[in-house]
Amino acid sequence: MTVATSSGAFGSPVLRSFVLKGAVGLVVLLLAILAGVVIGETPLPFHTVAAVFSNNLWNAGHAVDPIDAGIIWNYRLPRTLVAAACGAGLALSGVVLQSLVRNALADPYLLGVSAGASTGAVAVTIMGLGGGMIGISTGAFLGAALAFVLVAALARAAGGGSAQLVLAGIAGSQLFNALTSFFIAKSANAEQARGIMFWLLGNLSGVRWPDVTLALPVALAGCLACLWYARAMDAFSFGADAAAALGVPVLRVQLVLIGMTTLMTAVMVSLVGAIGFVGLVIPHAMRFVAGVRHGALIPASALAGAVFLIAADIVSRMLIPGQVVPIGVVTALVGAPGFALILIRKRSRA
Template sequence: MTEAVIIGAVAWHSRLIVRLALGLVVLALAVLAGVILGETPLPVSQVGDVLAHKLWGAASTVDPIDAGIIWNYRLPRTLVAAACGAGLALSGLVLQTLVRNALADPYLLGVSAGASTGAVAVTIMGIGAGAIGISAGAFAGAALAFGIVAALARAAGGGSGQLVLAGIAGSQLFNALTSFFIAKSANAEQARGIMFWLLGNLSGVRWPDVGLALPVAVVGLLACVIHIRALDAFSFGASAAASLGIAVRRVMVMLLGAVTLMTAVMVSLVGAVGFIGLVVPHAMRFLVGARHGALVPASALAGAVFMIAADVVSRVLIPGQVVPIGVVTALVGAPAFALILIRNRNRA
């Protein structure tokens, strides 16, 4: 029996390594596609020349305008898209596991709406008098929103269904606050820019944003990897996790803190992009199973690839115009959301 268990574990880890290697290859190809494709498609050779020149100082004959598009615009945009997709997918995975609700994700639970309100309050209302950055304001708004939603759900009975309903109410509240801040303090030009940003926009992303998004995504991934055993235990409920020796309160605080941080930073950079945290974890459960040792890295990789693909589609869907990336993710996420509802009903 012990030998069979060992053989099974070795086989599982071998499959996991192969899947991760394949996922990294797919991610690399997605990043390359994100740099090549756009309003003006660029040859792979040009991209290679620019990267070789910028990274290793190789001689380059690429046109300076094309080099600027590749290095200063498309590459940082694609890297931030990957970081945001990974962070939002991990956030949805953690929330679904901790609250044991298939419909939990930062968008539905009001965390994204709270982050948007915090970011807009800092940007338009001038809260913090310049001492608070947009990401810090988004973090404060996300934490406040989740606290209100959790308190409302507890007052309503504490079930996972009440948490989702409380999240919907919280989303409406903070979306209304955001609209109020815009109506009160923004001029017409600011209002247009913010409304476009709230639907998801990567057009203004540059290298300093990469320096913020990538480390936050890595920190969130490491937090999930460190607590893989705890996430597996939480799949059976907090009581089961406690019986297995998991420090429930400490682990929940750390994981929810990571979720809040990732959601806040990503929203502050690209806006409130919905459905990634809902759809990607479910798709990965179907492909790799429910064990978080495979599910955590698979969700991060799939979220990154999905966000890059959505960004590419947003750039090429309408010639000469960039579609908000949140529109693209919603076109995919809304039908997937319906399928999840039907699947859960059939299971009940």
């Protein structure tokens, strides 16, 4: 009996292909993480990185310079892991929003969710919202949820179409960006304003291990939730009415997925600021690679988003010697031309 017709665990060609692609994707992600640790303002050799990992994971006792050990374990590794989690979370958010609203331009940045999260985070840190009873991530979540509700209400009042939703999102982004600027101008001193404005463009410099313990579980939970509702998102490709006719509990699925998208966006924004184009470009690019079925598109987008943001972080550290460029600037420089190419290619296929 041939392997192709075997009833074993890996007998199916489709399953073998899925396992192979998953293994390749995992290797690519690990190599990207390794590159994020090795490459930086001060290049560190691989054997030093391996020694630091061995010392911290297995108490190997290798002799390593304490400064190099601190750079690797307490700075670059958590920074790279948070970049991977943020890239995956933002890409997944784009997949979900594009599926639910059936609009190729839907992503947390354009729909105003990121702007709302930024406003909520700034309101907590600068305005003292909550009197110290709520954290930055909670404030960002409340701001993101408020932004989505306002954008959805405005789109519904304007006719309820997907085009109206994107236009309402642009208006919402401008509103919440203006509120953020107002809060900074009203309550922040010059030094605080400089730091916050740099953070709002995307900044991983202050990331440490406690941020990893927040970002990674949220990104993993978002990925699992999206995979759980992958078939439902396939049904939403034909519209909410068609999904309901196929037996999908439309309201419940929408609430869960939008809630998870809001949570992922809020957490990532609270940690690294508002980063554009990841949720917009990555899902489109992965549709050319993995197809439109969400069972394959979701893990492919999460992986590509993670690798993309790690690469963008490396570029942000190396682009200008002695200075770190905001990571949002790098994603925009890459994402805007990339999205233009995707639009041109889609039009040529139409």
